[in-house]
Structure formats: structure tokens, C-alpha cells
Amino acid sequence: AQKVTQAQTEISVVEKEDVTLDCVYETRDTTYYLFWYKQPPSGELVFLIRRNSFDEQNEISGRYSWNFQKSTSSFNFTITASQVVDSAVYFCALSEANFGNEKLTFGTGTRLTIIP
Amino acid sequence: NAGVMQNPRHLVRRRGQEARLRCSPMKGHSHVYWYRQLPEEGLKFMVYLQKENIIDESGMPKERFSAEFPKEGPSILRIQQVVRGDSAAYFCASSPTGTGVTHEQYFGPGTRLTVT
Numbered sequence: 327a328q329k330v331t332q333a334q335t336e337i338s339v340v341e342k343e344d345v346t347l348d349c350v351y352e353t354r355d356t357t358y359y360l361f362w363y364k365q366p367p368s369g370e371l372v373f374l375i376r377r378n379s380f381d382e383q384n385e386i387s388g389r390y391s392w393n394f395q396k397s398t399s400s401f402n403f404t405i406t407a408s409q410v411v412d413s414a415v416y417f418c419a420l421s422e423a424n425f426g427n428e429k430l431t432f433g434t435g436t437r438l439t440i441i442p
Numbered sequence: 443n444a445g446v447m448q449n450p451r452h453l454v455r456r457r458g459q460e461a462r463l464r465c466s467p468m469k470g471h472s473h474v475y476w477y478r479q480l481p482e483e484g485l486k487f488m489v490y491l492q493k494e495n496i497i498d499e500s501g502m503p504k505e506r507f508s509a510e511f512p513k514e515g516p517s518i519l520r521i522q523q524v525v526r527g528d529s530a531a532y533f534c535a536s537s538p539t540g541t542g543v544t545h546e547q548y549f550g551p552g553t554r555l556t557v558t
Contacts, residue, residue, distance in 0.1 A: 363549075371485075371533065371549040417484055421547075427498050428537055428547065429475055432484040 328353045330420050332433035339408055340441045347403045347436045349418030355379075357423040360394065360401045361430065366414040374416075377401065405438075413440045444469065446536050446550035447516075454556045461521040461528070463553045467536030474517040475547060476509060479531040491517060524557045531555075 329352040339345045351360065362374040375385065377394055385392045389406045405412055415437045419430040447466040455461050467474050472493050477485040478501075490498040491511035502509065506524075511517040521528055531554050535547040 369531065369554070370551045373549070376546070419485075427490055428473075429487045429490055429498060429501075430477070430485070430535075430547065431487065432477075434484040 328355075328358075328420050328422055328431045330418050330431055330433035332416075332418055332436050334436045335434070336437045336439070338439040338441055341410060342407050344404060344406050345408055345438065347405075347416050347418075347438065349401045349403065349433060351399050351401065351418070351420045353420060353422055355422045359421040359423075359428075361419040361421070362392065362401075362403050363417045363419065363432075364414045365417065365435070371417075374403075408438075408440045410440045410442050413438060446534060446548050448532075448534055448550035448553050450553060451551060452554050452556070454558060455524045456558055457525060458523050461524050461555055461557075463519040463521075463532050463534075463555070464516040465519070465534035465536075465550055466516040467534075468538075468548055471536035471538050471548070473537040474511050475535045475537070476517070476519050477533045477535065479533065479552075481530065485533060488519075521555075524555075526557045529555055529557045 331350045358379045360377045364372040364374055375392055382394050391404045393402045415435045417435045418433045421428050421430050446468055449464050474491045476488040478488055479485045487501040489502050489509045493511055494513050506522045508520045531552045533549055533552045535549045537547050
């Protein structure tokens with residue numbers, strides 16, 4: 327069965343610092359997808375990125391970057407020069423290629439607080 | 443193109459009442475997933491439906507919970523005889539296909555159920 331672990335429950339950093347959120351996953355499938363979602367205090371889920379298991383290239387989008395390493399089953403998320411608006415709960419999730427059933431398995435989330 | 447819509451956004455029920463949560467997928471999407479987020483926890487998969495079919499209900503509690511996605515109209519998550527432990531945020535997500543190819547899920551804003 328698949329599993330996603332976000333060991334960091336809460337992180338606080340001072341504004342403009344860089345911060346990395348860790349995500350470790352377990353799956354028996356060779357084909358799978360990894361996601362990051364942001365949940366701001368307003369409660370909605372904001373999609374950040376989707377990455378398939380065949381694409382190990384790191385990705386950068388503005389201040390956000392993702393490091394996917396199959397060898398360690400990790401998909402870490404870094405925010406550079408953090409801002410107060412980055413304060414939120416961040417979820418990592420996994421979806422297996424399971425005959426069309428794309429249900430997501432979520433980690434327990436990391437609550438990030440950016441201190442002004 | 444309207445996103446995934448859920449209503450009501452907030453629902454208060456007394457213990458023993460019924461709760462009906464509605465989810466209208468994005469236009470052209472025929473696959474719906476329901477997730478539950480208990481307070482201070484991550485999201486957990488409940489059920490996956492296609493039009494008129496329940497594909498995977500492995501995450502649904504065995505009693506009091508049911509879901510449907512009729513040919514016409516929104517998907518409904520129904521909770522009978524609610525208890526305080528049902529208080530949570532319920533999110534639905536829709537997907538354009540079930541082939542396991544795109545793994546795109548678009549989340550609604552959620553329904554926050556409070557049982558008093």
C-alpha cells in the first residue's frame with residue numbers, strides 16, 4: 327500500500343529565509359505521480375505541482391523548487407526568500423497508476439509559518 | 443470555465459440529523475473523488491465515482507455514509523445520523539478521465555460540516 331510521510335509537523339522561519347519541506351513516499355508501483363498542495367488559512371486546496379515517476383528533473387517555478395529523488399523516495403519542496411503569504415499547511419500526495427483510479431494518498435501536512 | 447463547486451460551504455447539523463453534501467464537477471468531467479479532512483489532519487480518500495457507478499469506496503465508513511453520482515446533477519455525499527466525530531471538511535475533486543494517464547484532479551473549496 328502507498329504511504330506518504332511528512333515528518334515535519336510545523337516549521338517557522340523568518341521572512342526572506344529559505345525553507346525546505348520534506349516528503350518521503352512508499353509505493354510498489356513503478357508508475358506513479360507526486361503532488362504538492364498548499365492549504366492557506368482560508369481552507370481551500372491550491373495545486374502547486376504534479377510530477378510523474380519517470381521525470382526526475384528538478385523543477386523551479388519562481389521562488390518554488392522541487393527536488394525529486396527516486397533513489398531515496400523523496401520529493402522535497404523548497405521555498406526561496408520566503409514571504410508571509412507563504413504561511414499555510416503544505417501537503418504532499420501520491421497517486422498510483424491503478425487502472426484509472428487516481429485517488430490521492432496525502433501526507434499529514436507541514437504547517438509553515440513565516441514570521442515577519 | 444467554472445471550477446469544481448461544492449455546496450453548502452458550511453453546514454451545521456445536530457447529532458442524529460442527516461447531512462447532504464453536493465459536488466458539481468468541472469464541465470466535461472465525469473469522475474469524482476471525495477476526501478475527508480478531520481481537524482488538524484491530512485486529507486483521506488473516501489470514495490471514487492464515475493457517472494452512475496461507484497468505482498472505489500474503500501475509504502468510506504461502513505455505516506451511515508453513502509455517495510452517488512447520478513447521470514444528471516451533482517455528486518452527493520450523504521451522512522445519516524451524524525455524530526460529533528463526523529465534523530470535518532469534506533472536499534471533492536473532479537477529473538476529466540479515468541485512464542490513469544493525466545492524474546489531474548481539481549479540488550472544490552470544500553464543505554465544512556459541524557455537528558453540534
